[in-house]
Amino acid sequence: MAIDAMKSMEILSKFESGEPVTVAFYYPDQNVMKSLNSIFAKILAKMDFIYLLDTLVTIQREIIINAAKANAKRIFFQEEGMDITDPMQYAQGMARFRNEIVGELETIREKLSKSSLRIRVRIQKTPKGAVINVTNNTPILPEELDRIKLRMEKARSFNDFSEAYEEVYDSTEGAGLGIVLVTLLLKNSGIGVESYKISSNGTATNCELLIPNELRPQEITTNIKQEIIRQVEGIPTFPKNIIELQRLCHDPDSSIAEISNKIMVDPALTSEVMKLSNSAGFITSKRVENVNEAIMTIGLKNLNAILMAASARQILDKRFSKFEQIWSHCNKTAYYARLLAMKFRLQKIVESVYLAGLLHDLGKIVLLSTNLELTNWISEIVNNRKIRTSTIMEEVSIGISHSSIGELIAQHWLFPDYLTQSIRQHHSPLNCPEEFRDQVNITYLANMFCGVESKKYDYFYFEGEVLERYGITSVEQLQKLHQEISNRLEPESQT
Ligand SMILES: [Fe+2]
Ligand SMILES: [Fe+2]
Incomplete structure (x- = not known):
């Protein structure tokens, strides 16, 4: 060629x-x-x-x-x-x-x-x-x-x-x-x-x-899309204790004991923090046994990310159906995203891509809860026809993709812009504004690696321009990078 x-x-x-x-x-x-x-x-x-x-x-x-x-x-x-x-x-x-x-x-x-x-x-x-x-x-x-x-x-x-x-x-x-x-x-x-x-x-x-040169898009409006938008509008805001905890994480005068006591008041939150701290690959030698240890090991910035993700998940799981598989996929994506950011020496965004990974597919929860049969049919077609992403199939079938639903939820919760962009563009990184390029790219790459493992994507699907930015110019190099980060995954989080 x-x-x-x-x-x-x-x-x-x-x-x-x-x-x-x-x-x-x-x-x-x-x-x-x-x-x-x-x-x-x-x-x-x-x-x-x-x-x-x-x-x-x-x-x-x-x-x-x-x-x-x-x-x-x-x-x-x-x-x-x-x-x-x-x-x-x-x-x-x-x-x-x-x-x-x-x-x-x-x-x-x-x-x-x-x-x-x-x-x-x-x-x-x-x-x-x-x-x-x-x-x-x-x-x-x-x-x-x-x-x-x-x-x-x-x-x-x-x-x-x-x-x-x-x-x-x-x-x-x-x-x-x-x-x-x-x-x-x-x-x-x-x-x-x-x-x-x-x-x-x-x-x-x-x-x-x-x-x-000039496009005339005809927006697809379906009943399911209307229903989804209504559902998103009805999602509750973050609970007060989480907002207070986040404030404490940012406050230099707050103590770890104060923060962990506040977390432990909420048993569901405690278990989620423990689970994520143990599964996300922070631990080098032993499992953390309590919240105090968890905070010491992962640090306040990561705790903040875990709190946000845990709370978001709790709200969605309560309101919609529980899709454990999606969250465990998100945990793995988050872990890969952290490693990739470290590997590419993007220290400043290590925690933010971790959080983006944890939440990137939250729109799927709403989508699957609204119409499971149709959503499954869409992914069947995407796989059979080797379409690069489910996004466009969701758009022409439902009128809105899980990435856009995720964006709506992110806006509803007043998430920071980098996070909203990472959720919105995790399947289409070339669309994102320059300012958030690395965050979006890393979330995209981490998700793609997970997709390769589940046989959803192939190394050939990866966007060349994203790879070039990190000096990856061949499929072999990409494969090697994948190998490197997946080797570091702890067996317990390999789901
Ligand atoms: Fe996705
Ligand atoms: Fe994903």
């Missing part, structure tokens, strides 16, 4: 001058997709649309996978000696193709490499905006094109993804789902359905997407 070598400055100046930036390949493996994502990131940043990155990456992934499938289909029919234009043979061949190849596209990779079939992505700046053309050199059959257009038309009538649930779930060809997803993303992002065109000229198929 030549694109890795292509310097980002070169790509940008080429794009800026109106010259097309072109990438051609026979199979969209992770390296190809990663390079394309980084080109998209640079171009969108230039257009001041970096927040569109996940949307664009998801749309392009759908388009490119379809182009690869179309090429694979041609090879399959050729190899089997079947005539793709004969309706009978087409039906038989397609049934076999779906069973044997789709989902296992990798099996045909070798044959694709030996064929003359290629996919070409061409990005060009025009007066209207950036135009991305994805071309594969096999023509689409007229009836296939008609079917896609019909499905796109149908997809336009859906307001959100959950509305399409029945319809796409039953469809025999998984393709229906992709079309609905792309259409809703186009609508929701403001790129617009009319900016996407598919055509065929008898020798090739082309998908054109215009990212217009």
